[in-house]
Amino acid sequence: MTDQIGRTLVIGGGISGIRASLDLAQSGFQVLLLEQSDRVGGLLSQLDTQFPTSTCGMCRMLPMMDRDHGDPQCLRRGLAHDNIEICVSTDLISLTGEPGNFTVSFIDQTDGGRQECPVLVVDDEKIVRDSMKEWLMEEGYPVQTAASAAKALELLETGDFKAMLTDIKMPGMDGVTLLTRAREIQPDLAVVMMTAYAAVDTAVEAMKQGALDYLVKPFDPDAVLLMVDRIYKDAVAKNARTDTVDAVILATGATFFHPDQGINAYGYGRIPGVVTNLEFERMLSHAGPGGMDLTHPVTGRPVTRIAWFQCVGSRDIQTGTPFCSSTCCMIAVKQSLLAKTMYPQVTEACVFYMDLRTWGKASDAYARQAETAGVRFVRARVHSLAPGSKETDGAIPVVWMDPSGERNQSLFDLVVLAPGQHPDAFLTGFVKDQELAADDWGFVRPEPFLPAHTSRPGIFACGSATGPKDIHDSVTGATAAALSAMQVMAGAGRHLVQNSEPAESPDQQAAGISLFPGALVIGGGIAGMTAALAIADQGFEVDLVEKTDQLGGNLVWLQNGIQGADDFLEQQMAAVQAHDRIRVHTRTCVAETTGRPGRWVTRLTPVADAGKITDAQILEQESGPSPEDRSARQSAGVPVRHGVVVLAVGGAEAGSDTDGLDQKSGIYTQQQFQLLLDGNDIDSGSPLQVALFQCHGSREPGREYCSRVCCPRSLDQALRLKTLNPDTRVVIFYRDMMTPGLTEADYTEARKKGVVFVPYEPGNAPNLAADDTGCQVTWTDPILGRAMEMDADYVVLAKGIRSSLSKDLARMFGADVDGSGFFDQADIKWRPVEAMDPRVLACGICLEPGSLALTLASARAAAAKAVSLLGRQTFFPGQDTARVRSAFCSLCQICIDACPFNARFIDPETRTLKVDPLACQGCGICAAACPSGAAVVAGRSLAPMMKTIHAALNTPL
Amino acid sequence: MHLTDIREKLADRPDLTRHLAQVKEQMATCIQCGTCSGSCPNAGFMDMTPRRMWRAVLADRLDLVFSSQTFMLCASCYVCTLRCPRGLPLTDAMAALKQVAFALDLDRFKRSTRFYRAFMDNIRQYGRVRETELMARYFLAVKDPRVPMSYTGMGIKLMAKHKLHPHFPTLGPGRLGPLFERATQQQEQ
Incomplete structure (x- = not known):
């Protein structure tokens, strides 16, 4: 029944492709991974270290479940997983179809690849011949050149060519005559005419006589390559392998500027x-x-x-x-x-x-x-x-x-x-072939509010294919894309690979642990709602907890500031309320949780009441009623049983209740000013004077991070002010304009509209002197070196974002907050939405400050992780996790205290010590701590380890 | 030079005001990276670097702009235009400032203005430069006896090296007249 198993095509084996593939594979779907070069890993296999850790943590991407189905090695050395078919040195030939039924054909370059597509370049200009030869050879095509038509005919007589690129105007025989003669010699030869702009008519005429197409000089190397690629693909199509997949993930990355x-x-x-x-x-x-x-x-x-x-x-x-x-x-x-x-x-x-x-x-x-x-x-x-x-x-x-x-x-x-970073030739060709919506520079344009979706249903994109990205955003986006592919496969009624194989021994079977089949999502903002919907859509029960009486979080005030966000929010709220697998608890917070990770029993309580529950109640809850009965119990503060938890408690504008604010004098925070703008409460009939003040209290001791959203928001506000009245004077005081990626375009647009940008250094910030009539801003222009001033009608302070995640809440589930108050990820780059325990997930701005697009991506990524976990009933220890030889174990519990990952516990039913395979990192500390040799890590037993240490100490390296 | 003086002068010249507004618009996307100043071979002689000049233009500080000799020292080498990451027409903008300064006939640029005019007239008339006549016309135009005196030393040196020809053979009129007329016409349009 292989045809019933969900199968996704991932194009590109860089970091995004690997991440998406692994997410799908460990969820039990099959993946076909195509990579043009001869190895997976992409750019990252060349980077020893990453910021901001100054180390490499790529192996942290390795699956945490069913670990034995993958190769637990360094990912730089390669990727291996039972559910992933990896095809390196492979060219995509064609892709057609629709969600649930795509047909893909591809060819192994080493087996009838580009070597099989020799190209003849005919031009009387040496520089044209040489540069074309260089571009094409770099891509792996065998190339011969001819300086004249006569020479070309000679070569055609003796050699076999698939393509000929010929100039039209040449001394002696011209290109059009050559075309006719060449096709007499080799009737299936694909001929492309090269011409100056002025002679396009001739080229069009030549097409009537059998030329495939024409190129206009001066050439763009990408255009030449796309043309030859097209010929190559047609030529090898008959040898190509064909396969069917349900969904496609485009993870082709970008190329670098030379x-x-x-x-x-x-x-x-x-x-x-x-x-x-x-x-x-x-x-x-x-x-x-x-x-x-x-x-x-x-x-x-x-x-x-x-x-x-x-x-x-x-x-x-x-x-x-x-x-x-x-x-x-x-x-x-x-x-x-x-x-x-x-x-x-x-x-x-x-x-x-x-x-x-x-x-x-x-x-x-x-x-x-x-x-x-x-x-x-x-x-x-x-x-x-x-x-x-x-x-x-x-x-x-x-x-x-x-x-x-x-x-x-x-x-x-x-x-x-x-x-x-630039879009590469492959992406350009793919976007054209598949008619994907792209931006002005050739990057795939994601659908609004669906960060991984392209304009073609069933084709998803992640990584730098959608604009230049760092590892963190790529990894998050790739997991979000994996969720989208899972949704397509579920929609097409596909199944998972049945590879939760029976454990090797009864001992190991007994060691398995299972999760409660539901999710608790804390926070009813857009992140929480998105995650809840995605998890529930995949068939799992979700409890959504919101402490206020309204869903929507920050998007409620922000909805008019983002095009289309109001409709989107309304839609999501309705969908959440109507979903029969989601129970919404408003005016509720989490009081307490008990039970092991994955078997959490969490008691919810109305916001005002946070009392304790008794042990007897906990016992009753552990063996309590099934999830179906839960809706009846929810209002009574009866606990929720869940296997994963998603923290989406959001955040708020930082410091809005503190210094400097004085609305009488026109000093507002960015959020307050946004509300004025959205409410049309700004009278700009006569030109205004507005100062936008970036990094107010951010990126300095106390809040040492950039909130990422304020610069783009200020640009948006500045542009709106300029639209209201072009004569309004807008000055933006900034330290570094944080407009990464494609948001740079707004920065340029604001300058174009006459917004003035003044950089300042900490300690040299503009001075605000407020009185009842307004606020005088004085500063020294660093370029002119002169004192400047403005009598501002409005001063807008961009104070950044702070997280609403409390230490108590994070620690309740064994996670923590970082130094800045955000969720402490297992690894900021490689495991961006999880805690060290993969069952504790986070998304939205309690995870990290970011735009709506990033919040949606992290919410969908967190949902993908949750769905992967909940889709498995039971987890068994792998070769890399620690095991317990119960016969030797005296239940002294030294190992429980020693384990830094809280992976060891006593099973109350069997009174034996168990290892939680999702939490265990295989570090071996338990094996070192155990006084009776009951804790072991496979392949790291005492004798060989001691021998290794001896060898290391005796032999100089 | 005060801002009010400049504004007064510009008040009855809407064409020049427009011209300046155009320069400001062209410069709007400048990010003050300083590539222009760094690449300018004459920056060391300028009282204000090009970057500062553009900043003054954007800040509407015409007093600073027209108190400076910077645009007069622009050698039109175009390196800044080639290097500017924003692709701004910096050299053209310098030329535009030069034109406005001439048209306003500001005292500060009197000598430069006179020299440019004498130079162009000379070329128009003969189709090339006749040094002695050029200098004579320039001196007459500046109406200041100290100016010819200041050039005496250099004149003698040049003559010693046979770089000046006091008895230049009479040339017929140049043939560049139509070119100048065409340029004037275009400018008026």
Whole structure:
């Protein structure tokens, strides 16, 4: 019955593709993973470390359930899972169909791949021939060139070609005649005419005579490749393998800008010592070309002075990239910090930036850490580079202008460029073939309020295919995409793989644990509602707890500020209320929880009442009535039994009740001002003076993180003010405009509309002097160096977001809050919506500050994780988890105290010690702590471990 | 130079006001990254770097703009335009400021204005520069005897190197007249 098993196609084996595949695989669905290159892992297999942890935690993505079905190895070495069929070096040929029934055909490059599609390029201009040859060879096509039609005919007589690209105007025989003659020799030859814009008519005429298509000079390399790819796909289609899948996840990532393209002002490839950040990443790696030393790639001398240049091929109109690549600032922070701390020889580490985009909850503190370590951050853009000379001893002189107009020069051994991310040729072709909605730059445009959905039903997208993304957003988005695919497969009536195989021994069988089959979602904002709906739609019971008397959370006040959000909110609220698997408890909070993780019994209580319950009641609850009866009990404060918990308690504008506010003088918080704007309460009949003040109380001691939403919100407010009255003067005071990815476009738009942007440094913030008539703002313009002032009608303070998650609530379920008050994730990059215990999930702004799109993505990701867990009845220990040899166990419970993951417990029914396979990380501390040898970790028994230690101590490494 | 003076002068010149508004609009998306200042070969001689100049334009500080010689020192090398990540027409904007300054006939730029005019007239007339006549016309135009005196030293040096030709052979009229007329016409449009 294989045809009944849900099967999803994942295109792209980078981090997003791996994440989505693993989520589907561990939920019991089958995955077909196609990857163009010869290995999975994508870009991440080249990065040793990630920010803001300065370590790699990729293996934390490995499945927590049925671990033995996957390879518990480092993911850089490869991916293996019983439910994932991985096809590397594979080209997608075609994809057709609809949700529940897609037909995909693909071909192994090593078996009739591009080698089978030789291309002949005919042009009298050498530069055209050579560059075409280079582009096509890079993609793996065998290429021959001919300088004239006569030469081309000669080659066609002797060799077999699949495609010919020919110029039309050539001395001697022209391209059109060549076309006719060539087709006499090889009737199935695909011919593409190349022509200048002026001669398009001739090219069209040639198409009537059998040419496949034409290309207009000057060419875009991508257009040439797409054309040849098309011919290649047609040529090999008959050898391709065909398969059917229910859903498709597009995870193709992005490609990097080549800094040697175009002007190449920084001399990449020309000046020794100018490298890209990816190349530097390898140099920094102890497994890289320099080994343990950081040496110059050309001279081999130790590197002591390093500069990082940001925004190379991003935020640059001249290279056609008006957007920000989102990750490069943090990569530079990480690399500079590591260079400075790993190599004492590095005396100078200097990052040149325009805005240091340390958005998100942990990045800003990481940048401060780099600053403390001695990294210099310079707000300047270097215009170009000249090679080093004898006077500089080979070092590269870097010249820049500081804000005051002072000219500076420093010498650097290495200059590390941060090339931006672009959509790649594959994505461009895929978007065109599948007619997906895309933005102006070629990234897939997600459907509104459905962050993983493309405009084609059944085809989902994640990772950088939808715009430049960091690991955290990619991983969250990939899990959200997996949920969407699960929904399609469930809708098509597909089943799971029956691979919860019987445990090997009765002993192991007894060791299994099972979850209560329901979810508790705490928080009825949009995150909680989205998660609840997604979990309930997959057939599980959900209790949704909301402490106020209204669902909707922050979106209630924000709905008019986001296009279409009001309808969306109404829809979601109605859906939640009407869902027969969701019980909504408003004006309710969580009083107490008992039971093991996964077998939680949680008592809800009306908001005012938070009393204790007795032990007798707990016992009754453990063996209490089935979920069906629950709705009857809910109002009486009777407990809920649930196997997973989703914390979605949200957050609020930070510090709105504290300093500086004075509505009489027109000083508002961003939220208050948004309400004025939405309520049309701003009289802009005559031009107003408005100051928008970013980072008020954010990114400084006390709240050391960027809330990520305020800069885009301020831009939106500024644009609305300018629309109301174009003569309104709007000044935005900012530290770094945090407009990562495609939001950069709003930043440009605001400048275009005449919004004035004034950067300030902490300690040099604009001064507010409020009186009854308004507020006078005075500041020093850093560029003009002059005092400026405005009599503001409104001053809007962007105070950022704080989390509403209390320590008590998080700890009730064995999770915790981080230093900033947000949910403490198992790993901020690799397990972004889970606690160390995968049954405790979080989403929305109690997880991390973010936009509505990010909140929806994290909610859907959390739901995907919940559904995966609830879909399994029982979990058995795997080879990597600790086991208990009950015969030796004296129930001394030393191991229970020793276990840092709360994975060991005494089963009250059998009075034996058990290991929770979802919590156990296989660290082996229990085995070391156990006095009687009852706690063991397979493959790490005493004798071989001792031998390994001896060997390690006796043999020099 | 005070802001009020400039505004007064601009009050009866709607064409120039429009011209300046256009420059401001062109510069609107400037992010003050300083690439222009860094790349400018003459920045070291300017009293105000290009970045500061654009900031002043955007802040409507015309007093600062027209107190500065910066746009006069622009050599039109176009490096800033090539390097600007925002793709702004910086060199064109410098030229536009130059034009406005000439048209307003501001005292501060009197000498520059006179020189430019003398230079262009000279070219228009002869189709090339006749140095001695150019300088003579320039000196007459500035109406200040100290100016010719200040050039004496340089003149003697140039003459010693045969770079100046006091007895330049008589040339016929140049043929660039129509070109100038066409340019004037275009400007008026």
